[in-house]
Amino acid sequence: MLRSSARPLFAEFLGTALLLAIVIGSGIMGRALAGGNIAIALLGNTLATGAGLVVLITVFGPISGAHFNPAVTLVFAARRDVPAGRAVAYIAAQIAGAVSGVWIAHAMFGEPLIQVSARLRDGPGLAFSEGVATFGLIATILGSSRFRPDFTPMAVGLYITSAYWFTASTSFANPAVTLARSLSDTFAGIAPSSVPAFVAAQLIGAAAAVIVFNWLLRTQPAAEVFRP
Structure with a gap:
């Protein structure tokens, strides 16, 4: 049992670590090359993250x-697609991987490994x-995995x-x-x-998506199917 769960847990750890290395590393690189233009820096950060996600999800x-996301794991646990014990282990692996990925990015760019951000992202x-960002992410996952x-x-x-561009928060969603x-x-x-307000909103958005899409994607009995 331990052996059978080791590979998925390591995949969640490694995939989340690589995701954070992409997010942080591309942010550092984008800002360094943008010459003070924040829009260009964000564009570089955006493209690297989106492209990296396609590859990481395909591989892992x-x-x-x-x-790679506790909100996603909790959604699948709520839908009983993932056992509760495995969900807890996944979340622990994701958090450990995320922190490791930040340190990897710092090491690549010669930054101090241990830092604390001073960038406030406050307000309702x-x-x-x-x-909204997390609702949309869960909707994307549930809808695309179904169809x-x-x-x-x-x-x-x-x-x-x-979502990096249409949300005011640049879509952490995780x-x-x-x-x-x-x-x-x-x-x-x-x-x-x-962080607390972001995480609370992410969990609320994920829960709302589960409620809405459990209804939208529900298989209807033949008698209930609309026929024009």
Whole structure:
């Protein structure tokens, strides 16, 4: 049993670590090359993250499901697709991987490994944005896995790419990512005091998506199917 669970847990750890290395590393690189233009820096950060997600989900999806996100794991646990014990283990692996990924990015760019972000991301608008971003992410995962499972990696990557730009918060949409980014005082960082509101909004958004899409995607008896 331990051996059979080791590979998925390591996949969640490694995949989340690589995701955070992409998020933080591309933020550092983008800001360094943008010449003070924040829009260009964000664009570089966005494209790297979206493209990286497509690859990571494609590679790790067959091993662990490629959640890389406690909100996603909790959704699948609530739908009874993942046992509770495995969900807890996944979340622990994701958080450990996220922190490790931040340190990897810092090491690559010669930054101090241990940091605390001073970048405040406060206000009801930003928190609401995280609820919307996470609702959309869960909707993307549930809808694409139901109708086009082979397209799920691309769908998630494209959604996050768009959500970086249409949400005021730049779409963290992931409690492990949010916590880990508080440990990086770089372009992609978030102050620790801003983390609780983001995480609460993410969990609320995920729960709302489960309620809505459990109804929308419910298989209807033949007698209930609409016929024009």
